[in-house]
Amino acid sequence: xxxxxxxxxxxxxxxxxxxxxxxxxxxxxxxxxxxxxxxxxxxxxxxxxxxxxxxxxxxxxxxxxxxxxxxxxxxxxxxxxxxxxxxxxxxxxxxxxxxxxxxxxxxxxxxxxxxxxxxxxxxxxxxxxxxxxxxxxxxxxxxxxxxxxxxxxxxxxxxxxxxxxxxxxxxxxxxxxxxxxxxxxxxxxxxxxxxxxxxxxxxxxxxxxxxxxxxxxxxxxxxxxxxxxxxxxxxxxxxxxxxxxxxxxxxxxxxxxxxxxxxxxxxxxxxxxxxxxxxxxxx
Amino acid sequence: xxxxxxxxxxxxxxxxxxxxxxxxxxxxxxxxxxxxxxxxxxxxxxxxxxxxxxxxxxxxxxxxxxxxxxxxxxxxxxxxxxxxxxxxxxxxxxxxxxxxxxxxxxxxxxxxxxxxxxxxxxxxxxxxxxxxxxxxxxxxxxxxxxxxxxxxxxxxxxxxxxxxxxxxxxxxxxxxxxxxxxxxxxxxxxxxxxxxxxxxxxxxxxxxxxxxxxxxxxxxxxxxxxxxxxxxxxxxxxxxxxxxxxxxxxxxxxxxxxxxxxxxxxxxxxxxxxxxxxxxxxxxxxxxxxxxxxxxxxxxxxxxxxxxxxxxxxxxxxxxxxxxxxxxxxxxxxxxxxxxx
Numbered sequence: 001x002x003x004x005x006x007x008x009x010x011x012x013x014x015x016x017x018x019x020x021x022x023x024x025x026x027x028x029x030x031x032x033x034x035x036x037x038x039x040x041x042x043x044x045x046x047x048x049x050x051x052x053x054x055x056x057x058x059x060x061x062x063x064x065x066x067x068x069x070x071x072x073x074x075x076x077x078x079x080x081x082x083x084x085x086x087x088x089x090x091x092x093x094x095x096x097x098x099x100x101x102x103x104x105x106x107x108x109x110x111x112x113x114x115x116x117x118x119x120x121x122x123x124x125x126x127x128x129x130x131x132x133x134x135x136x137x138x139x140x141x142x143x144x145x146x147x148x149x150x151x152x153x154x155x156x157x158x159x160x161x162x163x164x165x166x167x168x169x170x171x172x173x174x175x176x177x178x179x180x181x182x183x184x185x186x187x188x189x190x191x192x193x194x195x196x197x198x199x200x201x202x203x204x205x206x207x208x209x210x211x212x213x214x215x216x217x218x219x220x221x222x223x224x225x226x227x228x229x230x231x232x233x234x235x236x237x238x239x240x241x242x243x244x245x246x247x248x249x250x251x252x253x254x255x256x257x258x259x260x261x262x263x264x265x266x267x268x269x270x271x272x273x274x275x276x277x278x279x280x281x282x283x
Numbered sequence: 284x285x286x287x288x289x290x291x292x293x294x295x296x297x298x299x300x301x302x303x304x305x306x307x308x309x310x311x312x313x314x315x316x317x318x319x320x321x322x323x324x325x326x327x328x329x330x331x332x333x334x335x336x337x338x339x340x341x342x343x344x345x346x347x348x349x350x351x352x353x354x355x356x357x358x359x360x361x362x363x364x365x366x367x368x369x370x371x372x373x374x375x376x377x378x379x380x381x382x383x384x385x386x387x388x389x390x391x392x393x394x395x396x397x398x399x400x401x402x403x404x405x406x407x408x409x410x411x412x413x414x415x416x417x418x419x420x421x422x423x424x425x426x427x428x429x430x431x432x433x434x435x436x437x438x439x440x441x442x443x444x445x446x447x448x449x450x451x452x453x454x455x456x457x458x459x460x461x462x463x464x465x466x467x468x469x470x471x472x473x474x475x476x477x478x479x480x481x482x483x484x485x486x487x488x489x490x491x492x493x494x495x496x497x498x499x500x501x502x503x504x505x506x507x508x509x510x511x512x513x514x515x516x517x518x519x520x521x522x523x524x525x526x527x528x529x530x531x532x533x534x535x536x537x538x539x540x541x542x543x544x545x546x547x548x549x550x551x552x553x554x555x556x557x558x559x560x561x562x563x564x565x566x567x568x569x570x571x572x573x574x575x576x577x578x579x580x581x582x583x584x585x586x587x588x589x590x591x592x593x594x595x596x597x598x599x600x601x602x603x604x605x606x607x608x609x610x611x612x613x614x615x616x617x618x619x620x621x622x623x624x
Contacts, residue, residue, distance in 0.1 A: 251612075
């Protein structure tokens with residue numbers, strides 16, 4: 001048995017952090033079960049009214065919209081991120097590698113708000129995209145991109161892409177290139193090598209990337225808030241709108257708890273669905 | 284042991300001046316960015332010049348600062364807090380404010396009646412939320428009444444704040460024969476406005492961007508934002524409807540438990556100084572709250588800048604600040620459920 005003399009010293013701070021998180025979560029849970037008192041900062045007695053209020057179709061729709069937007073974001077991030085990660089790992093030219101890395105990772109160095117505002121400039125009625133389409137004669141009048149689900153997903157894909165690329169690149173770089181060479185030496189073409197060797201072996205990275213992108217998007221706030229313009233709402237926007245902007249912290253807490261439960265439920269479903277695929281990946 | 288004692292002595296030496304300086308400063312809680320800079324440049328520096336006491340600022344959003352002070356109840360982080368009039372009532376209701384003795388604020392003698400919000404907080408400057416539009420994008424438009432927002436040509440062009448629907452809720456109630464207390468009377472009227480909304484803005488920057496790029500050429504807009512954008516060259520027409528514009532007042536109060544109440548009164552007195560008030564009005568394009576402030580005529584003539592009792596009485600729709608604090612959550616929820624989603 002290996003001796004771990006510093007285990008306690010390392011585990012203690014982590015335990016303290018975990019306890020702080022648990023305490024914060026307990027406070028949110030406690031708030032979600034308290035009544036809102038108009039005009040006061042202090043919550044009232046214990047009640048289930050906040051959760052009962054969540055049963056309205058409006059909230060169900062926003063929760064479903066959130067799951068749908070997260071799904072689309074994860075899907076498109078994977079579709080765009082995989083070729084980028086593949087090129088990043090397989091490119092031999094250092095300059096090309098650097099360019100791909102800069103394209104893929106630069107968004108991480110900009111704040112979410114800055115990235116989101118730049119998308120408003122691109123997608124607005126007088127924005128870059130509409131101007132280009134008008135000049136090209138493809139449209140006769142500006143297309144309404146802003147305040148649509150399309151715009152929100154587009155901006156969220158941009159925000160999420162670096163995370164996906166980093167995770168996929170890590171997975172792809174761990175694939176033993178000898179497997180691909182062996183397949184090629186046995187007569188498989190590049191596409192067949194990719195489809196039968198590289199893609200299956202990168203499955204753990206895909207699952208990890210999609211799961212992270214999904215969970216990451218679930219908590220998105222600034223992007224749907226600014227690009228959605230109140231017309232496309234996610235759970236975090238509802239928490240802000242109905243909780244913090246109106247001082248109704250108990251209801252905001254109940255929305256947060258419901259959002260957390262939904263996140264866990266969806267991630268558990270995704271894990272169950274991906275379990276058979278995970279067996280393909282290990283090598 | 285000797286080393287520990289030396290370390291403690293060194294620590295004591297380092298901390299002693301810090302403690303001393305902490306006692307000799309006034310701590311002011313205010314919004315960040317241009318608000319903090321304005322308070323510092325126009326009020327703080329003048330206060331320091333008069334008293335020799337430096338001012339330290341705690342900045343943050345309205346709700347963040349409210350939460351922090353709630354947690355620090357009895358031992359406040361700041362001596363003075365700036366916040367909006369109705370949020371000030373939340374502080375007051377929670378026992379976070381000291382009751383004001385206006386006899387200690389000489390410049391408060393000319394305070395307009397509308398700025399005397401409660402026994403705990405008073406106004407420092409004012410603004411309105413009203414109709415602002417782009418005449419270059421809405422050809423031939425003329426908005427003389429709030430009712431004009433319901434015209435068919437507004438459909439799909441309007442934006443309003445997502446953080447506070449009280450302006451439109453009260454306006455709809457007034458147009459339906461009600462008022463803030465009987466706001467339900469305006470629900471049907473406000474639902475008729477639903478097709479007119481194109482978006483809801485989330486902050487000042489968002490509002491400015493959406494009207495500057497023409498995305499939402501009509502807004503229920505903060506007058507200060509409209510004047511700022513006009514100064515940047517964006518053609519914006521700001522309207523004071525015949526029913527009046529919805530008044531907003533930012534207030535100041537002394538925190539309960541502050542050990543520097545006397546200094547805090549002096550700070551408030553500087554804030555209400557007529558010359559300081561005129562400078563604040565010029566910087567933010569808002570209304571002074573003392574009637575003896577002498578404004579630059581170019582500022583005084585701006586829509587939403589009130590300089591006379593008559594203007595305060597006739598051009599402002601005032602939502603009872605305490606009622607607004609109590610109703611905000613209900614209004615916000617109704618608006619989100621019935622208008623935004």
